[in-house]
Amino acid sequence: MSGNETSHGEATKHEQLLHYIRALPIGTKVSVRQMAKDKGVSDGTAYRALKEAEQLGIVNTKERIGTVRVDKKRRGNPEQLTFAEVLDIVQGSLLGGEEGLEKSLHKFVIGAMELDEMMAYIDAGSLLIVGNRESAHRTALEHGAGVLVTGGFGTSEEVKRLANERQLPILTCRHDTFTVASMINRAMYDQLIKRKIMMIGDLIAPSSRQYALKQSADVTEFLKLSAETGSGRFPVTDEWNRVVGMITSKDVVGSKADQTLDKLMTRRPMTVTLSTPVASAAHRMVSEGIELLPVVDRQRKLIGAISRGEVLRAMQFANRPAQLGETFDALMWGGFTEHRDAEGRAYYVGTATPQMSGPLGTISEGVLTALMQQAASRAVADLGKREHVLDNMTTYFLRTAPIDASVTITPHIIEASRRHVKVEVQTMQDGDAIAKAMLTVQTIDQA
Secondary structure, three states: OOOOOOOOOOOOHHHHHHHHHHOOOOOOEEOHHHHHHHHOOOHHHHHHHHHHHHHHOOEEEEOOOEEEEOOHHHHHOOOOEEHHHHHHHOOOEEEEOHHHOOOEEOEEEEOOOOHHHHHOOOOOOEEEEEOOOHHHHHHHHHOOOEEEEOOOOOOOHHHHHHHHHHOOOEEEOOOOHHHHHHHHHHHHHHHHHHHOOOEHHHOOOOOOOOOOEEOOOEHHHHHHHHHHHOOOEEEEEOOOOEEEEEEEHHHHOOOOOOOEHHHOOEEOOOOEOOOOEHHHHHHHHHHHOOOEEEEEOOOOEEEEEEEHHHHHHHHHHOOOOOOOOOOHHHHHHOOOEEEEOOOOOEEEEEEOOHHHEOOOOEEOHHHHHHHHHHHHHHHHHHOOOOOEEEEEEEEEEOOOOEOOOEEEEEEEEEEEOOOEEEEEEEEEEOOEEEEEEEEEEEEOOOO
């Protein structure tokens, strides 16, 4: 088949297995052996399909739980974890309520108070973190909450039965309550950062219809598909659906109708995966002049394709905050405040904290580099260039600066064009220059 989405009658066993997995209800356990038996395929074929499904985000494999069909759209709720994820974070064990592991929790409650007071904070969808207090375990489950028992304690068979009936997990781990709360809080923050970074997988549905041509197809088939879709470029795949090239209208001009595409296509095209950040894809497309990027899995099998316009529109309308949370860059920059000179140009003043020190007790060269890059980024943003990436940076370290010193960082735009901006940055301490940098950034805003 040369163009449109493969029908199930012509689909490979691998594609049929992926379709089977997508059709499973959310929360269904999936095993290689059972899938191989149900679909009449080898264990190896079933295993490969399950691993690709995991990469696509439609199943999730957790230690001590197994592989479960999950809802890929859950990236839309970045602040929420599932009970299964909590179990993995705290390296715990499941005591009961296995059917509820894929449910999301919206808050956790520390059980360090009297039971009556504790219940004022517990509601459906919460997680009670508590020690060896069986009455608290039971009452939390009755109120629709999951339970995490700390200190390595267990619970009674009666409570386990209640957890199974209510389909609410009761977990146990060896850590104390304070450590567990810190571990969960850290994991939630990390997930929040990751999920606020827009990925290609957020823009493309793996089950959507894809248009591609086989390398054995000819020019006539290309022209037919082009007329049907209105597109002039397509990925080219081999018999195993692996991307081997790209073909465009320019490539077929002047060729005979029966000329096969493997003789005309551009080989080894640039590709992205579902986990590629959208900003990274945009940078590559703009810098290389690429209009269409095939989206592939780890075996380079075609999942879909995304256009330059789709990527840039996604970036333009993405509702992103100014910073993504408690990243190292955000922590370093957090102590700097913006000021404006008489001409309205921004400069930044902050104090060098002990966390910024290097092995000699002075400000680390790496920290200085990151701070100057942050200042340059803000100067570029002032021009209205919202999306941009660093092309190159040359840094000069002129003298050391001690911890607790007041530091002033001043960026200056030297040159700005439609696609590139050059910035000079100077870092001062007590009137002396301690570092300078020259940067070039490439802007990737939609034209």
